[in-house]
Amino acid sequence: MQTELQQSIKSLLKKRNAVLLAHNYMRDEVQEIADITGDSLGLSQEAASTSADVIVFCGVHFMAESAAILSPDKTVLLPRLDAGCPMADMISAEELLKFRKQHPGVPVVTYVNSSAEVKAYSDICCTSANALKVVNSLPDKEIIFTPDRNLGTYVSRFSDKKFHLWDGFCPTHERLKPEAVTALKAANPGALFICHPECNPAVVELADHVCSTTGMYDYCRKSPAKAFIIGTEAGILYRLRLENPGKEFILASPALFCPNMKLTSLEDIKAALETMQPVVRVSEEIRIRAKQALDRMIAVPRD
Numbered sequence: 192m193q194t195e196l197q198q199s200i201k202s203l204l205k206k207r208n209a210v211l212l213a214h215n216y217m218r219d220e221v222q223e224i225a226d227i228t229g230d231s232l233g234l235s236q237e238a239a240s241t242s243a244d245v246i247v248f249c250g251v252h253f254m255a256e257s258a259a260i261l262s263p264d265k266t267v268l269l270p271r272l273d274a275g276c277p278m279a280d281m282i283s284a285e286e287l288l289k290f291r292k293q294h295p296g297v298p299v300v301t302y303v304n305s306s307a308e309v310k311a312y313s314d315i316c317c318t319s320a321n322a323l324k325v326v327n328s329l330p331d332k333e334i335i336f337t338p339d340r341n342l343g344t345y346v347s348r349f350s351d352k353k354f355h356l357w358d359g360f361c362p363t364h365e366r367l368k369p370e371a372v373t374a375l376k377a378a379n380p381g382a383l384f385i386c387h388p389e390c391n392p393a394v395v396e397l398a399d400h401v402c403s404t405t406g407m408y409d410y411c412r413k414s415p416a417k418a419f420i421i422g423t424e425a426g427i428l429y430r431l432r433l434e435n436p437g438k439e440f441i442l443a444s445p446a447l448f449c450p451n452m453k454l455t456s457l458e459d460i461k462a463a464l465e466t467m468q469p470v471v472r473v474s475e476e477i478r479i480r481a482k483q484a485l486d487r488m489i490a491v492p493r494d
């Protein structure tokens with residue numbers, strides 16, 4: 192049953208003709224009332240196709256920016272403007288331009304966990320769900336991959352292209368150590384270890400399956416296994432447990448907690464809908480360039 196606060200958010204959403212998009216890492220009570228929950232790819236596609244006037248983006252800043260890039264005629268609200276992504280902050284547009292100069296003519300593939308400016312100076316974007324398809328869609332023999340060295344390393348294992356990796360990473364996923372996984376595997380024989388490609392390669396090495404967050408829902412639903420050790424941010428457990436009542440989900444480490452993803456509260460969402468603030472905007476010059484990189488990604492066939 193919804194609380195009074197959740198109900199008042201629901202009626203404000205109706206009043207504003209707004210849609211509430213929530214990333215799979217959001218707090219449980221936020222996911223509970225979201226119109227759509229999803230991974231970065233799914234949410235960016237929803238943002239591009241929604242007929243709502245207002246998008247309330249419950250996630251981090253780069254995600255709301257992507258929504259603003261794809262839907263310039265809509266108002267994009269990010270209830271907590273201070274919800275950032277440390278990995279996205281690990282590369283600036285200036286640094287990317289310098290890196291490009293060191294590898295002239297090499298196309299840049301940029302993970303969506305990046306600023307609008309960095310996207311604007313990239314050739315194509317990718318998410319964890321489509322990174323390999325995006326890389327393989329390019330005719331070039333070499334690519335620059337930014338900002339996530341772990342996702343880049345993982346994808347490079349399945350590609351014969353030469354990767355020039357930017358040295359960025361997700362501090363949350365990086366906190367998961369291989370020793371923690373080995374110990375949990377020993378204590379839970381029969382449990383499958385599923386992890387996100389943002390994890391360190393030494394952790395990915397131990398995985399039975401590697402995928403985006405939405406990929407985890409699909410995999411765990413279809414798998415005959417009864418127990419899973421989960422190597423991604425804790426917020427994923429809410430829907431995994433809801434959708435699979437007979438199965439056990441064990442978080443691979445208590446350190447898998449992204450403080451930025453946990454900032455947005457129901458009170459923040461209500462305040463954003465009441466005041467129609469804070470709005471995320473991207474300058475038109477950057478938006479047009481960044482949109483090309485996002486559009487090229489969206490045009491890559493899924494299967």
Ligand code: 13P
Nearest residue numbers: 230231232319403404405
């Ligand atoms: P997805 O790849 O499932 O979108 O999430 C990864 C992430 O860390 C988003 O910040």
Ligand code: SF4
Nearest residue numbers: 276277278361363449
């Ligand atoms: Fe950024 Fe990692 Fe948090 Fe995702 S989980 S927002 S990549 S710090």
